[in-house]
Amino acid sequence: MIHLDRVSKSFKHKGHRKYIVENVSFSIPRGRSLGLLGRNGAGKSTLLRMIAGIAYPDSGKVIRQARVSWPLGFAGxxxxxxxxxxxxxxxxxxxxxxxxxxxxxxxxxxxxxxxxxxxxxxxxxxxxxxxxxxxxxxxxFDYYLIDEITAVGDTNFKNKCKDVFHNKLADSDIIMVSHSVKTIREYCQAGVVLENGKLTYFENIEEAIAVHENNMKS
Known part of the structure; x- marks a missing residue:
């Protein structure tokens, strides 16, 4: 399990403080792969890096009771x-x-x-x-963190990547950030929507996608 205990993370933007997450307590259990949805600039990648332990909250703590990967799309x-x-x-x-x-x-x-x-x-x-x-x-890893990973190489190499990744998911979960709803649907069963510094969990990924798409219209 991964648990966020009263986690806050913010930065200054145009003279104001913008919260990525504000006093959030949230648990991510094993057994369901999770899609992380939110607007551009909402802080999804920063949240993923905090879960990985390569970025740190301003306050609170992230408790990892499992082996967690670094974000696969993270060049660092x-x-x-x-x-x-x-x-x-x-x-x-x-x-x-x-x-x-x-x-x-x-x-x-x-x-x-x-x-x-x-x-x-x-x-x-x-x-x-x-x-x-x-x-x-x-x-x-128990959890693989995926941050907008892009397939590279020829068709054979892409297929090899996809095959080995699916094999890993037989007994591991993923937490995925992607702008592709098709990709989220392919890999994730549950979803979390990040909006205005708050996290909302949905057991069904379709419910999470519907809420996210409605947010994007406002």
Whole structure:
């Protein structure tokens, strides 16, 4: 389970303080994948990074009683000065995973060839996405956080990504941010709408989508 305990996060915007979340207490149980919906600029990505532990609330705390991934669409999960291989070795140590097995898995999966042993700073955005996705899939998480992940590569590589991701979801859940309602429907059973610093949970993803779309009209 992931629990937000009286969490607040805000920033200054045009001389006023804008709250992403304000004194929110909310629990995300296991067993249902969750779509996170909200307007552009509502703070969905920031909320996802707080859940991951790579951004911090102004007050309150996020309690993780499960293994939670970094956001799959978050470029900051890779260190540009390190090679692809060195990034994998570093992550293996952090998550106490068998290093050589992870290196072999990601090298084969990402299909980067010699670039796997070159600095990530030299990679194109597509190469970084391949490496980040491969690393994410190499570690077992209870929750996978998805932030507008974009499919890259040829059709075969995209299909490979989709297949391995669906296999992971057999015993893991996702928390997903996406502007694509089709993608949200494909992966999520429940939904949360972020509006004016408040979170509203819906057991049925269609109810969450309907409320979000109504908000977008106002």
């Amino acid at each position: 999960s890779l260190h540009g000065a390190l090679t692809g291989e060195q990034n994998v070795r570093f992550i293996a140590r952090i998550y106490n995973q068998p290093t050589e097995a992870l290196v072999a898995y990601v090298e084969e999966f990402a299909e980067l060839g010699r670039a796997f042993r070159m600095p990530v700073s030299t990679y194109s955005s597509g190469m970084r996405a391949r490496l980040a996705f491969g690393v994410s899939m190499s570690v077992k």
